[in-house]
Amino acid sequence: MSTSVAHLVSIGVNPRDIVPMVTQYPYFLGMRVGTMIKPLVDYLVSLGLRKKILARMLAKRAYILGYNLQETVKPNIDCLISFGIRTEFLASAIAQFPQILVLPSKAKLSSQQYFFNLKLKIDLEGFARVIEKMPQIVSLNQHVILKPVEFLLEWGMSSEDVAKMVVKCPQLVALRVECMKNSYYFFKSEMRRPLKELVEFPEYFTYSLEPRIKPTYQKLQRKGIRSSLSWFLNCSDQRFEERLQGNYIESESLGPSFCMVGSLSYQGTRLSQMRRKTRVMRKYFTDVLFLCNNVFVLVHN
Secondary structure (H helix, E strand, O other), X not given: OOHHHHHHHHOOOOHHHHXXXXXXXXXXXXXXXXXXXXXXXXXXXXXXXXXXXXXXXXXXXXXXXXXXXXXXXXXXXXXXXXXXXXHHHHHHXXXXXXXXXXXXXXXXXXXXXXXXXXHOOOOHHHHHHHHHHXXXXXXXXXXXXXXXXXHHHXXXXXXXXXXXXXXXXXXXXXXXXXXXXXHHHHHHHHHOOOOHHHHHOHHHHHOOHHXXXXXXXXXXXXXXXXXXXXXXXXXXXXXXXXXXXXXXXXXXXOOOXXXXXXXXXXXXXXXXXXXXOOXXXXXXXOOOHHHHHHHHHHHHO
């Protein structure tokens, strides 16, 4: 076994993945571990990228091993930090979009930041939060970004509200307008809720209408429960069923607060006590798969 292969296995790469890696990027077999592979791996780990995650990245994208640490990777990371991306979010950004390590980041970030400020009224700080959550936006076509934004504006959203929605849920700008229309029509015609609920929980548009939104909402209707969008969407199927049966009641930690009536209401307990505000660093390694696929297709078109 070559020293490069041995080192990759030592950081967690499955030996069964070595052959596909060689097929994809055979050049790493001739790389020096001490001067090329190990310094890159150590640097990425120092940014907060766990070895387990890094091993998976390398198994799927062996070409990352060819990235030049001093000439490309480090300058790109410095560039991200200069644009306001917080160091604790660098690892998740890299895990989502490894290409950000080698793209001409300064030019792309400058162009997108100007565009977001001009067209979406999102300032530099808001833009940094967007990149932290969805780094693929660096390479997303600006015409693609505008389509969902224009749709929201056409249906009565103010530019300020759209900006808030994009900062909170950047995936909006990669969605297909046709899907957004269907979800919006259901929201207005069936749910009959005010637009402010979409501003509070823009993630609503990222859920599939038929397999997720409709059936869960219809279950709420049959139970006579009134809740926020995030309460019945931002949870697993099992957790939703527990909530629905009244076996599991909790305050919302990441979405807007909710009000419930009927059998799920606590007696003698103030609702405000259920809504303790907590600051939780969001982890983005479990990004919605169909959105990621959507983004990568758009990026390469």
